[in-house]
Each structure stands twice: as structure tokens, then as C-alpha cells.
Amino acid sequence: MHPISQSVKKKDHSVKMDGSALYAGDYGKDGMLFGKLARSPHARARILGINLPELPEGYFSVDCRDVPGENRVHIVMDDTPVFAEETVEFIGDPVLMIVGPDEAEASRLASLAEVIYEQLEPVLDAKESETAFFDYSFGKGDVDAAFSLADKVYEEEFRTGYQEQAYLETQGMIAQLDGDRMIVHGSLQCPYYVHGAVAKALGFPPEKVRISQDFTGGGFGGKEAFPSILAAQVAVAANKASGKPVRVIFDRREDMEFTSKRHPSICSYKAAVKDARVVALDIDAVFNSGAYTTLSAVVLQRGIIASMGVYNIENLRVRGRAVKTNTTPTGAFRGFGAPQTFFAIETLMSHLARDLGEEPLSFKARHLAKQNDETSTSGKYHFPVPIPEMIEETDQMSSYRRKREEYAKPQHGRFRKGIGISLWFHGAGFTGSGERDFIKAVVKLHKCKDGRVEVLTSQSDIGQGIRTTLSKIVANELEIPLNNIICENPDTDKVPDSGPTVASRSLMTVGELLRRASINLKACWKDNEEQVVEERFKEPDFVIPFDLSKFQGDAYPTFAWAVAAVELQVDALTGEHEVLGAWGSFDVGTPIDINIVTGQMEGGLLQGIGYSSMECMNADSKGRIRDVSYTDYIIPTSADVPKLEVKLHVEEYPLGPYGAKGAGELPLVGVPAAYIEALEQALGGISLYHAPFTAQETLFALKRKEAGKVG
């Protein structure tokens, strides 16, 4: 183990444990105003007029006419309005906000705001959408030739559902006009994203906007782009509030129904097999983007780049579309598009193997990519692919192979078991040349006179422990005690833009910049003097530049790898599943803190199991999402998966700090395929095509199977 991996008491441990850490909802309410959004009840409609109720003294309303800058939220494409203009595009599209000193009264008044609509025909089904926000194609080899020469051709369609981040703290934001500056703080992952959005909506120059992160009760991607929307709305309200702070905190139902969640997907795969080997894939992935583009372009890019899985397949054709529907805009969630395509490729490979009479694991192992092989985008796996060793580690923990054989025998009792395995990667850091072309990260170290050193980055600790791990890197390099490192929640008045806290990039990319900055500081260290050093991102030399217009080149400098097995049991009377165990081997390079990385892996693995089984979110025929409370949208409790075991495999990345790679997203990505493969086995070897798979569906699948209709 690298000495730095030794765990320490986390920097933010004490204040979180004893309840003194201030989250957005914990700030004093004296003099505060509260905002409540009035939202569209229709999936698509034209706004004909607005009749406000009579507003008592001290209350006011805000809508698109109050936006002093541009009525667009700066995200990627800037199509999301701050407040709806002529039309509303989904149930929940914000039309106006009522602001006043009593939260319940503001809420009552907002419910009385009468908006006159002319209803329009909505598009609710992604398959029927004719609007592709993004439509990408790429490939390699000669797909048509490979298909014409194939022994056998397969065609399968895979679907995945919504997944809600379900962070324990709902979205919340507070804004206050201080003279000619707008000060915003709240629950968020990316202070500079919010900064850009607020400046654009207000039409303020950048220096007139200040954003800081409060303690944040979980994000998982859900607080990457959405806070930009909420902050723009709250800032516009604060701009009218004569210097009083305006706060909006969502209740759980509002948060679940109207904030971004994971894109539902439909992935159609065609595979050509020659001599028991997959020689070509023709892939068509459709992601449901919802009403606005938000982050769909980048989610889709990562999804389709991962669509070939961990395999080396010579001929590849990929088309990916993110389509518009009149539903809640979807967005970032741990894994960022990759869980959808990994579910498809891993399940497909398993189905092909069974059809060809081979054990899925050995079939998959025969197709694995190796170091120096080509990636889906004709880039290169520059570093070793440790999947074979990780398969053995997972087998050792889970007894996968023995159980797989045992459960393959016919099972007739009430309880039937199955075990499945999945292999995957997660591209480390931003997709393509994002770091080089857009982010251009800058970090600073500020050495105080007394010898303490402050870490200045825009990274936010949302539970993943970045304040601790970044501090450890700096302390280690400077050879000073960890207690002498200061690392606070970011504030744009103090920290440079080192990029957003997303894409499993913070530790690998920003951590490495800090390591280099520390080396520089150490070289010029002067006692009793205040010093500042700065470090900027440079793209590594070995990278084959990525061309986004062709999807060619290195989409990622390196990859984190994973193998996980899930064992479960089905109750044949009720269709209920019980997870008997989940085991994962994860390679995120050198762990900068063993406990922190293990905690990330365990938490992600459990979220993946939820995504595969109990986390169902459905909409009714009008486009209204029904499962919007913790009662209906079920996430795992401590009683649900008692056996969860993680092993860290280390394949060092020479350009990450001490060999570290991206970690946070990895553990969730491939779990649904392992879960569904286990379920297929428990159900006697049938084939399933979607996740989550409910108890109800399981019972009916079993009935069909026993009636002789397989599949």
C-alpha cells in the first residue's frame, strides 16, 4: 500500500457528525424572504396570460419579464429559460415565483397564481420524438462487410429507466444583493457553473457575482447543472428584493418530480458473430433528454463512447441520439450515460454466449481489450487492462464460478438462486478535449505567514471526501502536518476556477495540479512569508487528440476498471428478489485514502443495486411522474444488502497524483448487468432486456417460463 493511502480523520468529519455544519436550510431566517415556484400543470402548452392573486404587502412575483440579463440558463446550449416565456415544455416548467416573508403564505399564493394556457399536443414517448437535440455517429472498420460474412446475426433492444439521485438534502439556494453585487450560496457541486449562469441571467459582469458552496448533503450529479437553474431564478428574485436574502428550498416531492435525473434509454444492438466471436456491432442508442438540453450532449457522448464495453471489436457503427420529450429534463447522475450502454453491451454479451453454448464469463474474457488495443473511438488503451486479474479477485470473494455452475441446475423450490457478473470501465476525467479546450483548470496554494497552507480550488466536497484527499496530497508533498492544511468549501471570491466537481476528475486532475504546485511551493518556501503559487492544466503528451466532430482519438487519457458479481434469490410465489451478496473489485489507481475510496465503492455499488431492482420511477399517460416521495421511490436501507464486499485493485496511472485515477462514478456503472444476469439465472436461464426489473415483472416472467414460453 502506498503510504498516502493510510486513512485519516476526514477534514469535515467533526462538524458534520455533531450537527454544527451549516447546510443551505440551516442559515438564520431573520429578515429572509422565501420563494415558491408556480409550475406548469401541462406537459406542453402556450401561455396566454397570467392572473396573479392580490399580493399582500411584502410579497412580490417574479417571472421572465424580471430577468435583467438573458432569460436563459447558461449550461451547455443555453436553451433552458430561467422562467418560461411563451410556452411551457413539461409538467413542472417554472412560470413564476412568489416571494415573501412567510414561506407557507408564499406557497399558498403561488398555488393561487392563475396561468391561462392553450394546451398543445405533447411528445411523451422517446421513441416517438422527432426532435433529436443531438445526433452523433461514428465507427471504425467495415461493419457491412462483417455482417454479410457473419455466421449468425443477433438483434436485441435494451431499456433502462429513470434513476433519481435521492440525495438526502434537497436542492436549496439563497441569494442576496449586496450593493451592486449578487451573492449566492447553497447546495451545489460546481460554483463556477453557477457563477456563469447567474452572471448571464442578471447581465452582471463576472466580478459582480459571488458564489459559494454550503455544506452539501449529497449530489451524485444531481447538483451539477440543476443548481445553475435554481440559482438563476433565486438571483433574479433577490435582484428585486431590496437587499433582503431570498431563499428557495425544495420539499422532497418537488425535488423528486422536477429536478434532473438519469436519462431513460433505449439501446438497439446488432451483433455479427463469426467463428464464435463478435466481429461487428451496429448500435443505435436513444436517450430521453426531456424538455431541454441541459447536459444531454455530454451524457450522450460518454454513453456512446462506452457502448462497445471493455471488448476489442474490430468493426463498429454507433449512432446516438438525445431526443426531446415534454418531460422533466434529465441530466447528470453518477456514471453519466455509461450505465445505460454498459447494461446493453454486458447483457448482450451474456445472451450471445448462452446462445452459442458458452459460459458468459469465458465468452467475455475471450473478447477483452488489452493494453495498446484500439478504443471505440480509435484511440488507444495506453495502460494495462487489469480485468483478468480482477475477475479472479471477484471470483475468490464471491465463489462466482462455483455458484454459477450450481445454480445452472434446474431449480424447482420456492426460492431460486442466481449469480451474475459484469465487467466495465469508466473513462477517467472529462470526455474528449474538454479539459484542454474548455476547463483550463487553475489551482493555487496560499502559504500563510505562520506556515499553514490553504488549498484554493473550486472543488466541492459533496461527501466524496475531496477536502480531505486534496489536503493529504499537499501535506504529503510539502511534508507538513495535515492539520496545517486549510481546505474550505469553495467561494468564487477566493478560489480560482479549477473546474467543476464532476466526471471523477477532481482528484485525478486537480489533485495532480496541486501536487505539482506543492513541489513548486516547496522549492521556493520561505519561512515567515506569505506566498502564493499557481498551477495550470496541460494535456499529457501521450494523448491522441480527440476530434469531437468525428469521435476519433483518445476520449480519455486512462480508465478506471471494475468487475462485480451479484448473487440473489427469487421467491417464486411473489417474485420478490433478495440480494444475497454483492462483490466488486475496483481499480481506481492508487487510493489516496483507503477508507474514503472504499466508502465510494460501497456506496456506488449499492446505488447500482437500487438502480437494477427497487428504484422505479414512472410517469402516467399525461407525463406526470408518479413516484415522487421516499415512500414511492424506494432506495436501499441498511437491511437490504447486508453483504457488500469491495476489493481495491491498483493499476497506477503515472500522470495522476501518486498513481490515482478517477473513482467516484465507477462503482455504479456496470451493476445492472450483473444483477439482471443473476436474475436470468434464477429464473431458469431466460433472457431479460430491461432494468430495473420489478417483483411483479419477475413473477410474470416466471409464469411465462413455466407455461413454456421462454423469454
Added chain:
Amino acid sequence: MAEVTTFTLNGSTSSYKGNQSARLLDVLRDEYKLTGVKCGCKEGECGACAVIKDGKLINSCMVAMGSIAGSEITTIEGYKKTDRFAALDRAFAKTSAVQCGYCMPAMALAIECLLSENHAPSEEEIRRGISGNLCRCTGYNAIVKAAMLAAEESGELWQNSVKAAKAAFGFTPKNLDEALEIRAARNAIPYGGGTDLMIKADPDADYLFLENIEELKRVYEDLEFIHFSAGCTFSELLKNSLAPGILKEALKGIAAPAIRNFGTIGGNIANGSAKADSALVFIAADSKIKLQSVRGERVIPLKSFYLGRKRTALEKDEIATEVLMPKKWLNCCSYHKVGARKALAISRISFAGFFSVEKGKIAHNAVAFGAVEDVFIRRPDLDEMLLGLTLEEAKKAKPKYLKAYEDAINPTEGRVSASYRKAVCLNLLGEFIDSMLKREYS
């Protein structure tokens, strides 16, 4: 309802003068500025707002202020000054169990309650004990490890737990007569634990807090019945030796500790839901319910108490005070709940059945289904089909019996489909008959 509630908050006496129907959660955060009490859902489903009330964990979003008169409330702000917190804090730091931190203050209090009941819990007991506290970050392993570590290293801190004795006084009625008078005069809503009422908390409602009435806390038996008073909480009954095993099995499956500590069987029944897990067992056992008012009392079959979806036979001046569970036929039984997960789950289908064979013939067969239709399904007319049959005859009669239920059950369409509900009912019923017959053969 504006009166004064006097209670002890983190060791100091406090008088709250405000709306008695307000949520404890909101009052703690807004009036007392105790923001370590976090708000996650206001529906009793996440546990982030849990505090300790008289030694027991409770979700503060599900508590109306009026119900805490005379109680001792401990929040993280009080608890953090104790040696026990220091021990937990060390253990949590060692396993790095704190990620986003939002669930943590309540998690610490949940473990405090767990360890004061059981200072050397097993892993399984810890997982059950914290199953009402959702954490989205950790996967729970580090939290479970921390709790075990604290018990291992500092278990002695919890060995001499002094349970705060509950002094009943103040605002709520002191005895049943007083409660019945208030109920008749004010038409106040009986509040038996609040874990259902407070989901849609109505600040304008008048609640009649029944929790301090000793007469509603009793369990006793006579020749024919076990009497369960309506104010018994699920946690209390889980520890009561008179409660039959099947009832305990059902109670264990209800929600999680912070709900079981305060939810009562009276509330579970009187809310009229056919998803109530304790009520199902009582229905299958053909229990009766006692309804009292200033006019007198009546005892009616529990089944006839349910009139329709969330409609009951309770008159405006009545309070449900007792369930009378017949003692005969209780030994051979089966219970199954289909929920969406292993804790904090509302029944999607539930089943309870009793079965007895005497002198080779079936002497008793009674089954009930919950969460399938608007009211519980209990059909003695169908169950009779098997009575008096030998085991062999029963085996042959089973298909006809199942068919009769297939025709009789008319499930509602909800989170799961009607056809799924019916299929599971029939599967569970078939399995019940098979296992009961098999048991008799062996």
C-alpha cells in the same frame, strides 16, 4: 390549538407557547435553532430528523408539539456533550463513515438508542436498528462497522442505561374518561402515535393526544381473548410475552424503529387502511374491536369495522380502545408481507392464515389478505370449504378452494397491477395450504 407545552429539551425545561399541532421538527429548527435536526422528507421515510424522545428514537417530523408534553427530548446538540457521543464520534472517524453528513446526526442518535437497548449488538441487529435512517452515500458498511467498533471499544458506557421515565402530565387527557369527554365535545382527532396523521400534518387540526393514558397501554388475557389496548406501540408489543408470534412477525415488518416506537395498533387500525400490517393478523384471527364513547361502549367484529377505502365504523364521539384477539386456533399460522424492500416498506400484498387439524380432520382454516382491495379480504364462507375434510380430501379440494378465491378477489390497480396482486394472493394461499397439510403429515 394554542396552549403551552412544557417539556425537557436537551436537559433544560422548556415551555413552548404556540401551535400544538405544529411539527416538532419545525419547532426545533425554527424556534430553538437546533439545525442539527435535519429535514429530509417530512413523511417519516428518511430518518434524517430523528431525535430521542424519552429514550426512544422518533422522527421529529411525525410528532405534533402537543404530544410531547412532559417528555424529554434529546437532539444532537444535547447528545454531543456526552461521553457516548465522543465514543461514537471516534468510531465514525476511524471508519470514515461520514460522507455528505446529512444523515449523520440522526444516525448517531439511532445508534445511541440501539446501544442503550443492547450494548453488544450483532451486525444484523445494527442493520435492523438503523434501517429507518436512509443514507445515500455510504452503502452503510462503514456506519455498521463504526457502531460495532464503538460497542467493542466503549460498550461499558451503555451498560447502565438509565431509561428516562415518562412523567405523564400537562396538556393531554390524563385518563380515558377525560379523553372521551374531549372527543365528544371537541370532535378532536384521536392521535395514537401520529406516525400516519403527521404525513399530511394539518396545523389547523385538533388532535386528542392519547399517548399518556395508562388505560390504553395494557395487554392482558382472559379465558377467551388476549386484550390489546389501542395505545400499545409496535415496539412495546414486540417485547410483550402475551403477543403471539404471528403478530410479532407482522410488527417486525412495519417500517423501522423510529416508527415502531410510536406507532400504535389503535392508529394502525383506526386509520382505516387495508394495508395495516397488525390489523391483518387481527382480522385473520377474527378479532373484535372495542369502541368507547361517553354514551357507553360496543364490541364489534374487527372485520365489520372497515366499511370501505379509509372509511370505518368509528362514530364521531368514539375512540377505539381495545382489540380482543381470540386465543383459540392461534398456534398454526403463516404470515407474509410483500413490500418493495426489507425495511420502511408499505405492504403491496400481505397474507395471514391460521389452520388447525383435530382428529385427522381440518377443524379451523382462516385466511386474510391485506393491501389487495379497499378493505381486508376475510372470507369465512370460502374457508369453510375445507372444514371437516381429512388431509387427503383437503388436498383434492384445494384447486376448487383456490378457484373460489380467484373468483372472489377483485384487487385494486396501484403501485403494482391487479393481476400481479391476484397471482401472488393465490400463490401464497396455495403455499399456505400445502405447508399446513405437509406439517400435519410429518
